[in-house]
Amino acid sequence: MKNITTLFLTILFSFSMFAKVSPSDKEALLKLYKATNGSQWITKWDLSLPVATWYGVKLEGEKVVSINLANNNLVGEIPSDIVNLGSLQELDLHKNQISGTIPSLIGSLKDLKILNLSFNKLSGIIPSSVCELSNLKDLELYMNALSGEIPMQIGALKQLEVLALYNNEITGQIPNSLYDLKTMKILLLSSNKLTGELSREVVHMTSLENFSLFDNKMNGQVPLELEKLNNLKEMNISYNMFNGSVSKSLASLDTLNMTMINDNGATVLLDVTTDKNSAIVSEE
The missing domain is CATH 3.80.10.10 (Ribonuclease Inhibitor)
Incomplete structure (x- = not known):
C-alpha cells in the first residue's frame, strides 16, 4: 500500500x-x-x-x-x-x-x-x-x-504592514492618509529628503513596532502622542530639525536620544523633561 x-x-x-x-x-x-x-x-x-x-x-x-x-x-x-x-x-x-x-x-x-x-x-x-x-x-x-513624493493615496493600502523606503531621494511631506494605516508594523523612511511636521495623527498607527525618520529635513515639535503607541519597540527620528521639549521616556525610546540639526547645521539635543505631561505639545 x-x-x-x-x-x-x-x-x-x-x-x-x-x-x-x-x-x-x-x-x-x-x-x-x-x-x-x-x-x-x-x-x-x-x-x-x-x-x-x-x-x-x-x-x-x-x-x-x-x-x-x-x-x-x-x-x-x-x-x-x-x-x-x-x-x-x-x-x-x-x-x-x-x-x-x-x-x-x-x-x-x-x-x-x-x-x-x-x-x-x-x-x-x-x-x-x-x-x-x-x-x-x-x-x-x-x-x-x-525621487518625488510618497503617493498621496498610500493610505488606501488598508492591509499594509511593512513600508520601507529608506535611502532614496524622496521629497515632500508624509501624506496624511499614511497615518490611517492601523495595520502598519514597520515604517522606515530614513535617509530621504522629507520635510514638514510629524502629525499627531501618528497616534492612529496602533500596530507600529519599528519607526524611523532618521536623517530627513522634518521640523516642528515632536508629538507626545508617540508615547501612546504601546507596541512601539524601536524608533529613530533623530537628525531632523524637530524642536521643543520631549519627555524622558520618549527620548530614551529614540535610538540617538533625539539628536537634531539646528538652523546652523549643528547637532543639538532636544530639551528633556522628566514629566512627560510638561513636554511641549501641540494645543488640543
Whole structure:
C-alpha cells in the first residue's frame, strides 16, 4: 500500500512539473528574463524545460503566483509586461542591479501581497498606481534612487504592514492618509529628503513596532502622542530639525536620544523633561 501511495505521489508530482502555464504568463516571464540579462543570472532558467522548473517561479494551476529572484544578478530594467501576471502575489527582485523605473501600471497586479524591489538602482517616482494594490502587505523599495513624493493615496493600502523606503531621494511631506494605516508594523523612511511636521495623527498607527525618520529635513515639535503607541519597540527620528521639549521616556525610546540639526547645521539635543505631561505639545 505504501508503494502504491509513493507511486501515486510521484506521478502527481510529475504532472505538476509539466503542467502548462498560460501563454500570457509565460510570455511575461520570458520578457523579464530577456530584459534582465537572464543568460548572466547566477541561477539561470533552462528555457527548454517547463516553467514549473524555473528557479524562483511558483505556479498555482496555469498561473504564476510568485517570482523570487533576489540576489541573482539581474541587470537591466523591469519590463512593463510584468503587469500581465494577473495572479501574481509576490514579486521579490531585491539585491540585484535593476535600473530604470517601476512600471507605471504596477497597480494592475491586484493580487500582489509582497513587492520587494529594494537594493537596486531604480530611479524615478513611486507610481501612484501602487496605491491600487489593495492586498499589499509588504512594500520594500529601500536602497534605490527613487525621487518625488510618497503617493498621496498610500493610505488606501488598508492591509499594509511593512513600508520601507529608506535611502532614496524622496521629497515632500508624509501624506496624511499614511497615518490611517492601523495595520502598519514597520515604517522606515530614513535617509530621504522629507520635510514638514510629524502629525499627531501618528497616534492612529496602533500596530507600529519599528519607526524611523532618521536623517530627513522634518521640523516642528515632536508629538507626545508617540508615547501612546504601546507596541512601539524601536524608533529613530533623530537628525531632523524637530524642536521643543520631549519627555524622558520618549527620548530614551529614540535610538540617538533625539539628536537634531539646528538652523546652523549643528547637532543639538532636544530639551528633556522628566514629566512627560510638561513636554511641549501641540494645543488640543
